[in-house]
Amino acid sequence: MKKFILYRRVSTKEQGQSGLGLAAQQRDLNLFLSTYAEEPHEIIGEFTDILSGADDTRPELNKALDLCRKTGATLLVAKLDRLSRKVSFIATLMEDPKVIFRVASIPMASKIELHLYAMLAEQERDFISIRTKAALAEAKANGVKLGGLRPKTEERNKAIQVSADASAQRVAALVRPLKASGKTLREIAEALNTSGVTTPRGSKWSASQVMRTLERLERA
Structure with a gap:
């Protein structure tokens, strides 16, 4: 059975902005799971940080990544910038052999495309x-x-x-x-x-x- 770990992130400012709030992210995650996820699948963890995207020392993200490495589950985020707004962080994550992640808003994107989106x-x-x-x-x-x-x-x-x-x-x-x-x-x-x-x-x-x-x- 395919396993997923959901991760959401907002800053205090973003919580009230359309397309960036927790409810909007959850909507996109649900759409991915109902449309693109392998069946059957299981959600084994959910994590949420309320911190700036410039801060890569996010405690809940670290917990989610640790669980990914231990279980082989796929990390699922609504948008790429919910992981980080830094290309270097995204690139490092892609090179981690024990971490697999998917982006709900661009469900079919390859690693090369994800890296390009991060650069843009x-x-x-x-x-x-x-x-x-x-x-x-x-x-x-x-x-x-x-x-x-x-x-x-x-x-x-x-x-x-x-x-x-x-x-x-x-x-x-x-x-x-x-x-x-x-x-x-x-x-x-x-x-x-x-x-x-x-x-x-x-x-x-x-x-x-x-x-x-x-x-x-x-x-x-």
Whole structure:
């Protein structure tokens, strides 16, 4: 009988965000088990950490991995970044001969593909950091006062618009070709989610978000 160990991770901030909360992760895990898991199968352990993804010393993950090594069970996570947001950590885990893991959101991905997804996600996070700094610098250069307890609505909106424009440009190379090839908004959203690309708020893409992004790119 195939054995699975379920692992979930959230930070305090992520618990309330769509696509990242514990309930959303459990939904994806359940979908994998009902659709892709070998029958019959057994869940022999469940572990949850509430810590930052940058922290690789997670006690519950360590317990889950130890149980995997002892039992030969497969570790199952909802998304790749629930294991870690670092390529080096994912790569080390892949090299462990006693650890097998699957990702519910990309159930058929090979080791090479998982490594590629991890690399893309890490590059995206680096870009987000650079983009945020650039947006703040541009807003400041345009006279927007940053910080303070009571920023003016107009100034805040300007900073939001600058950030939103930068966010749209970040995914332009992905969404424009898909739209040109005839893909629907929902299909484009699914492609972004499958590739591990998140929205500026770190959540999953929806058709409406893709539409707003395309509209913003057309105005640019």
